[in-house]
Amino acid sequence: MLTKRQLFILEAIIDGYTKTAEAVGSRSISKREDVSYSPATVRNEMADLETLGFLEKPHSSSGRIPSNKGYRYYVDHLLLPRRVSESDIVDIRQLFADRITETEDVIRKSAEVLSDLTSYISVALGPDAFNTKLKHLQIVPLYESTAVAVLVTDTGSVEHRQITLPEGLEAQELEKVVRILNDRLQGVPLIELNKALYQEVASVMEQHLSQHMDVMHSLENALHTDKSEKVYYGGKTNLLSQPEFKDVDKVRSLLELLEKDEQMHQLMVPTQSGITVKIGEENDIEAFEDVSMITATYQIGGKPVGTIGILGPTRMEYSRVIGLLQYLTHDLTKMLTSWHHRE
Amino acid sequence: MLTKRQLFILEAIIDGYTKTAEAVGSRSISKREDVSYSPATVRNEMADLETLGFLEKPHSSSGRIPSNKGYRYYVDHLLLPRRVSESDIVDIRQLFADRITETEDVIRKSAEVLSDLTSYISVALGPDAFNTKLKHLQIVPLYESTAVAVLVTDTGSVEHRQITLPEGLEAQELEKVVRILNDRLQGVPLIELNKALYQEVASVMEQHLSQHMDVMHSLENALHTDKSEKVYYGGKTNLLSQPEFKDVDKVRSLLELLEKDEQMHQLMVPTQSGITVKIGEENDIEAFEDVSMITATYQIGGKPVGTIGILGPTRMEYSRVIGLLQYLTHDLTKMLTSWHHRE
DNA sequence: ATTAGCACTCAATTTAACCGAGTGCTAAAT
DNA sequence: ATTTAGCACTCGGTTAAATTGAGTGCTAAT
Structure with missing residues (x-):
């Protein structure tokens, strides 16, 4: 079991790496105002966290970055969804304020808003043809x-x-x-x-x-209706501003994958309801090694019918994204359900 | 007026640069089997072509690359549309063989085929709302x-x-x-x-x-109908394999531009019928400095109503692309016109 | 008019030196 | 038994110099 201090340090490293995309060193943590122990202590803890598999070093003399296992632990035990900020709420409300009348439009717009707010890529699946009658x-x-x-x-x-x-x-x-x-x-x-x-x-x-x-x-x-639903994207080019994707080849393999609707569809099929977080290779796809995908289902009349999610670098802001997705799918569900029951 | 040999050399340079994306030197031209004069001679001609503005040097001791003026001259005077290859014909025919019943679908599919065949980006505009009744x-x-x-x-x-x-x-x-x-x-x-x-x-x-x-x-x-037509793209990621776009920032500014439908729409509004070639800055858009756009209009009942085109690096294969576009728009026109006149 | 020859240019690649952020480990301090 | 100061060490990144090689321009000879 991790000690309180270890948890704190793990979180600090995830936090720092999320913000800077650079490995986090012991000194920078020790210097924080809410930290009273020395760099050496931090280093000892780091070494322990590394042997436990939660951290790793890009090279032998560098600071630490979270391993995928570290992220997984963070997501499972540490993270609590950030409250959605006021300005984000405004943007989302805006979306539902426009009088849109078609399900497709709402989904597409949702994807747009989501990618605008997060600067990641958003992916959305319309209501599943299996559930649509x-x-x-x-x-x-x-x-x-x-x-x-x-x-x-x-x-x-x-x-x-x-x-x-x-x-x-x-x-x-x-x-x-x-x-x-x-x-x-x-x-x-x-x-x-x-x-x-x-x-x-x-x-x-x-x-x-x-x-x-x-x-x-x-x-x-x-x-005749195609089984494969259309997949909607937002902010495909956002990827290009992320430092981990300054290498064109990586970008390409990812963007090419996104063109393959069937594959993406498969990855996003609504399984359990609620939020799903897939980190790095958990996605079971080579091109997704360095990205995480967070998906949420929206429902119509209590039944999950579609998915909307975010694709970002593994160091993405899990907490904020999850908050946003919860908020958005809640509204989506409410709206679509009300449409559905009109008549 | 350019001499025969100058024309030949200009064409050889355009050809070489198109294939390799590297500046072409005098020796490589002289070594060709159909060339009997020495590198020095080629250099003299090159120098002349440069003062005329048709060639330029990336740096003082490098080989030559075509200037935009050079491409313009080539397109206007030298180029003759390459005959469409058998295998390309097969692919295009295939497109029209699928029984598609909607104009939109044909246009979208055309864009796909075109980008597959050329490895460039294809852009297509559906029938103009001004002309559609x-x-x-x-x-x-x-x-x-x-x-x-x-x-x-x-x-x-x-x-x-x-x-x-x-x-x-x-x-x-x-x-x-x-x-x-x-x-x-x-x-x-x-x-x-x-x-x-x-x-x-x-x-x-x-x-x-x-x-x-x-x-x-x-x-x-x-x-209510929006003035701005939807713009269809094919092969957006093809750009990423071109050596001139190994720089992520360039790619981004271009791809971001493509997201702006209104702008692209403006660039492609069908003006004169037939093929239009815009080289580099002729496009009047900063992000298009290093690309050329070749567009062709398709018609319905003798009136140009939509546009389909190719966006590629300035060193693209003009001759082949123009051939393809001619062929494709011809078939498109025939098909759409026949639909239009059914009843 | 053409070409051989040669000095020159310049991007690209390689090599070496150095810097600095950061670590691991040991021994002293608490 | 923790914690921390101290120090040697590592290694990526940056900068500067050296080397290479493709290619040019110009001149003089053909």
């Missing part, structure tokens, strides 16, 4: 054989897809189709729509429609 | 006071906006509104819809509708 479907004919399918989901978002209708489908037949679809498919998760189309709708269609084969084919396109 | 409008009610407005444009693209309807508007009244709108607003450019709403529709509305004030207010949101 069809609420209402409408097909608007445009030209003779072209139409738009408008899908309204229970998360309050709206999507449209252009589709081709079979030649010579009567307007009133189309109406019938739409009625059947709404009747059978409401409440079905988006990604299962196509499956449900065949399981639930096909037979009914057959009974009522002569062109049922052609129609089914058209609908397949209308109802 | 309303073709058809539909309002789909969702819940009691929420609805979706679906706008179909003459470029074949579809947009939706969520709007709030006045309390207690009867379905049949809504139908009337939609009919009036379609009647009066078809063919109006998107950005002028709101103006037209008041000029053309207000009075009619007043005659037929009790709640006309409230309705008008709702419609304002439905019909």
